[in-house]
Amino acid sequence: MELNDLPKLHSDFSVDCVVFGFDKGELRILLIERAEEPFKDFLALPGNLVYDNENIDQAANRVLSELTGLNDVYMEQLYTFGDVNRHPQGRVITVAYFSLIKVKKHTLNPLSAYAKKAQWFSVADLQPLAFDHQQILEKAYKRLQNKIRYQPIGFELLPEKFTLSQLQQLYEVILEKPIDKRNFRKKILSFGLLIELDEKQKNVSHRAAKLYKFNKTRYNNLKKMGFSFEL
Amino acid sequence: MELNDLPKLHSDFSVDCVVFGFDKGELRILLIERAEEPFKDFLALPGNLVYDNENIDQAANRVLSELTGLNDVYMEQLYTFGDVNRHPQGRVITVAYFSLIKVKKHTLNPLSAYAKKAQWFSVADLQPLAFDHQQILEKAYKRLQNKIRYQPIGFELLPEKFTLSQLQQLYEVILEKPIDKRNFRKKILSFGLLIELDEKQKNVSHRAAKLYKFNKTRYNNLKKMGFSFEL
DNA sequence: TTAGGATATTGTATAAATTACACTAAAGAT
DNA sequence: ATCTTTAGTGTAATTTATACAATATCCTAA
Incomplete structure (x- = not known):
């Protein structure tokens, strides 16, 4: 079988941001409450589709800014999640990003009505998240635990x-x-x-x-x- | 501006495999010589598009198998490369995978005419690679150097x-x-x-x-x- | 057969890093 | 003035890392 005989398939492509903060002695994460289906009213990582004319890193920054009001945040790529069924409405591959910020230095101010609001939540006790965001968070948390042992982050x-x-x-x-x-x-x-x-x-x-x-x-x-x- | 008003954009989505081996005292990498444009006759990482009905990990295994004849190879995700201009024919986001294998235990036997042949090349002196594959290889090599210090790989x-x-x-x-x-x-x-x-x-x-x-x-x-x- | 060449195998002394552990100091609250 | 709470500090014992060189084994070739 020759690969080029097969139909060229397209996927949607998104970014999701895992933003950690530390406040009142607890590790926190920035989540939005979804205003629309699927997973309406669930908590979710700030994320959205990538435009065709922007690099992925740029997309992560843009999406985070639109959904939370945070600008100029340093983010590094975490992992790409692409299971066929991770999104109920079709194939969506997502690149997760990872960030650490000073909670007090930023104010949350989403531009988009897509998210009801962006808020800090304690990582220790979280209700179920939308999509596979629980899994993404776990990966990010492990990365954080690992990274802090050899970098002064x-x-x-x-x-x-x-x-x-x-x-x-x-x-x-x-x-x-x-x-x-x-x-x-x-x-x-x-x-x-x-x-x-x-x-x-x-x-x-x-x-x-x-x-x-x-x-x-x-x-x-x-x-x-x-x-x-x-x- | 509301995100959902924007046109839904599509990207092509691929995987690329960085397969390391060790032979005759040298670190080697598995490359194919491209039989088609773009980058015809250049060396490239084994890689191709992901189907909509397969997970990314599966795609990496399938593509590697088709292009090199290697089956059941353990691969872990390395990094996702998605710069707008990384592919001359349009937006292609690629997830790179990383693998270590015993050279002598496998025979190279590509099924696809897409690749002229799959061969081992010394990492130490390589001619320029297709696309941004040089950059992908560098990331993989750094990962290998890092990983070998704390895992008996x-x-x-x-x-x-x-x-x-x-x-x-x-x-x-x-x-x-x-x-x-x-x-x-x-x-x-x-x-x-x-x-x-x-x-x-x-x-x-x-x-x-x-x-x-x-x-x-x-x-x-x-x-x-x-x-x-x-x- | 033997000498020479090549790589395998082994230990110790020193320095550096890690660990375990408990009391005094400072400041505000009562 | 005393109580409460957290800040601040040192040392001895153990473990780990480092630097370093002589002998053993096997093959080759004179």
Whole structure:
């Protein structure tokens, strides 16, 4: 059989965005409530079809912007899901993207009536999602757990200024295990990627902790030189 | 602007397979010489369009089988390439797959006249490839270098029975750096994933080395229990 | 038969990294 | 003033990583 004798088939092609945030001690994910069938009223990852004249990465940014109001968000490709029956209305292949953002730094403001609203939900307890979005989320969560062990991506999820305890709590939540405080601090500080600020926490009813910020310049330099940062 | 007002656009959708092998001390990749335009006579990754009634993983296996004669090859998804201009004849989004096989265990035997022939080429010195396949290969090679550091995938590329020196040479070729022999053996054997056979190399003009085989059962058990195998 | 060439095999001492573990300090609340 | 809560800090023991070289075995060729 010769391949070219077969009919040329077409699929719809979409992107879905898994956007993680961290707030009030919990890992969160950005979801929209669907306003239309299929899966009307279900929670879903922000996603939509890719135009023929845009690259996939661009499409991911455009779709996220339209559905949530988030702009200029760094996203990396996660995985492509293309099971024949993943969409009830026909073949739709979707490329999932993965992103980490500072919740407080962005406001949610969807342009599209397609989504009722975009909101943060705790990853820990979620109702069932539309389509195969549960599966996509699981893949993204595993990627996050894996990635945080060798790249200092935790800083993406925290405010510009943060305490070491906040950073540790983030790691504990993502990795789902307790971490020794002294060893964690020793290790994290040994990377030399934190700048200690002349500033302390405010409005806490206990000893205020020092604030730190992430040294992005130094990180980029070290990364270029092939350093890695295993926790 | 409402998304649903826009015309529904269609793209072609393909898979491409990056199949690595190891032979005569070199890392090799399976390529076909294209028999048709575009990129007639160029070397290319085995790849073709996905049918609407098959999952992407299935498509990768079918396409590889048709173009090279290789069947039942384990493949994992690598990355999706979808730049608007990656294909000169229109928008084609492609999912790249990644595979490691034992060269000697398979014979190449393409069914399709689409490819002149499928052959192994040394990764070290390659002429330019068709489309963006150079870029795909680079991504795959990086994935291989990364993966071999924490998963014992080297065994996939060697014959059933192999010597520790062969294994070390494979690691050195892939990682592009020399490795200390004693430390390498210590480390590899400490995983407990090798079975020492009562057998030695034959037909070598020097001291014959012991042969080992990979303990796949034990590997699967340990993997299930969450062990990792960092080199 | 023997000497030489090639690769296989093995251990140890040192340095570095990881782990386990508990008390004092600071700040606000009562 | 004292209580509560979280911040901040060091060391000893263990494990892991690294650097390094001599002997063993087998084949080849003189």
